[in-house]
Amino acid sequence: MNHLNQRDITQTAVSKVVLAYSGGLDTSAIIPWLLENYNCEVIAFVADVGQGDEELVGIENKALESGASSCYVVDLKDKFVNELIAPAMQAGCIYEEQYLLGTALARPVIAEAQVQLALEVGADAVCHGCTGKGNDQVRFESTFAALAPQLTVIAPWREWSMRSRQELLNYLAERNIKTSASATKIYSRDANLWHISHEGGELEDPWEQPTDGVWTLSNSPQQAPDQQEVLELEFSQGVLTHLNGQALKQTEALVMLNKIGAEHGVGRIDIVENRLVGMKSRGCYETPGGTIWYQGLRALEELVHDRPCQRLRHDLGQRLSDVLYDGQWFTPVREALVAAVSALATKLTGTVRIALYKGNVTVIGRKSPLSLYSEAFATFEEDEVYQQSDAEGFIRLFSLASRIRALKQGGMA
Template sequence: MSVKKVVLAYSGGLDTSAIVPWLKDNYNCEVVAFVANVGQGDDELAGVEEKAIASGASSCYVVDLRDQLMREVVYPTLKTGAVYEGQYLLGTSMARPVIARAQVELALKVGADALSHGCTGKGNDQVRFESAFAALAPQLKVIAPWREWEFSSRQSLLDYLVEKKIPTTSSATKIYSRDANLWHISHEGGELEDPWCEPSEQVWTWTKSPEQAPDHPAYIELSFVAGELQRINGQVLAPVDALSLLNDIGAEHGVGRIDIVENRLVGMKSRGCYETPGGTILLAALQGLEALVYDRTALNYREEIGLKFAQLVYDGRWFTPLKDALLAAATSLAQDLTGDVVLKLYKGRVTVAKRRSVNSLYSEAFATFEDDEVYNQQDAAGFIRLYSLASRIRAMHAADKTAQES
């Protein structure tokens, strides 16, 4: 494969630090490092440009994608109610579309003829990135070193960097593999590879344990317009700032921890621990508002959309007509999701304490257990007779058949 210039999705970690010189050695090409700021934190971004240049990159571009992630992926996905396999709030997979698109845009801008990433051949991310590349720039070649090179361990990569005289802060004793962005942080490896082993407290890095959380609950009020968060406790906040605040509040109260065994797209199961404090709060608030606003058929349909959308996001099919169609349906339903929700945070749990909406379908006049003048309970008899008509006819047929046989 002839390659002149490649744009590498670069993090500054061990893998991508080794990929830069490996690409130059094996493809004799110029390497441009691309760093996506998706809210992984200042510690991970500190000195990343210098690291890239020291590894052999000709240049390094750090692109702030936090606002795009929130407005174009997180808020739309929340309207669908997407949750993968009942628990996972899609933290890693939601960041991939904006990262892949920005990487392609940079490649086209600098005249590159190839893209590269540090995803392993066992994971989901290789599919997510390369599916996005195929949809956005199929003419660009894709190089996936983990599917090509001879390295098979952290130590072999460290030895290679020593050979190339490239400095690194990584070590062979790293226990966990982590991925962080504004929405969440994931943890894999170490004792988590044994599903019979309870995660130790050193696994968790964002949230307090429920046992160590405050002994008194916290109450917060979230205000939504058409399914999108507008205010927290009456204060108008931009999406990035709002999620950061909710992350801090939720983390303090032990909210958002999950420990799951999930089905990867490539076929194997993996065990991971995830922390999504702000996202857990947002989803609970929207579900509380949905209960007021959506009728039963609308809610059932939104739940169907959520199942399909979770699978779509997890599988890396963001740049597809199906995504547009599902999102259009969810957005249409969410036009009525305007209102306020008060949530109670206590010892790792989030519960809806109060909710209200100008579009609420709840009527105290109809639902009351006291006297009312709007509902004639005798009407229910005819409804039940028609509702159960098929069962009644079936039972009558069964009785007739039994009588004939006897």
């Protein structure tokens, strides 16, 4: 059966392609499809961004049995955390006020490593399994364009005639290719060290409450312990360095925060977001460690930044969130935003104490050698440093425009 559309008859000749391979249903079908329709060598590229052993164990053999000539598994966890997650947290990146960008943050790291492998093995094409409805196709292909525009990009979901999960299952069955996917696995999930996302099933109706089958990483608040747990996070110039007094790499700290936060039901959200391609989508996300990390840095900046710096950081974070969501990491605007964020982050040194209880993350203490908070000035008790009478002149000048306007217009009748 020909699984190409008519418009693809004049497709570009390809001899070797590097496929971003996950071992899921889509990419399992893509390998034989590429062999049949492009008559090319297929090299599977697997990015280890912390999705876990369940997805990675045996994945090389699986790719080879599907027809790949070789399979490369590349450990990108530290790069993911240090080069993407850490600056995003310093910036306070959060898309549409809730989403900590778990999928979007991983894509630049994955696509960059895919391009590097393609150039190393002499491939003339790269391939991804993103659908034509989603954001990820833009994220992957924008990276390809920025780093290696000479490579041909193959996007099977925009070329083949298959349109459903069942058609993909039938396609694999016809070729005796094994897959762990089934028609009963109704959710589409994306997991990495930062989060796990869930789409599909009952979530396609925004009125329907997610069932227990949706959540896979964290306890519900009802299942969480009845006692709060208190954590101490220590930062140095915006870098997470210690957890409960223990010196850790940021990747190690995130693994621990994920485990602790998941136990306490932290980091669950259910949102309807605006995709870059124009449609709305409903998804559920679990980001337990990231939620704690985010709140810790925000509490620290309350101490060390004055109002103009806090406002600037917020504006930079919103801009960078859109850049990340839209897959524009490898652009001059991203470089400029991160540079500005890094300058502000030099003040983010200190310790934050956080209480976790049944899904809630509550900051209960913060301290910093760079703190701008002064008890001597802020106290409600008697002080020797602030003359309250000075406020009168400040208020007169601050409200001067209003006073002039009222005089010109005659004030209230």
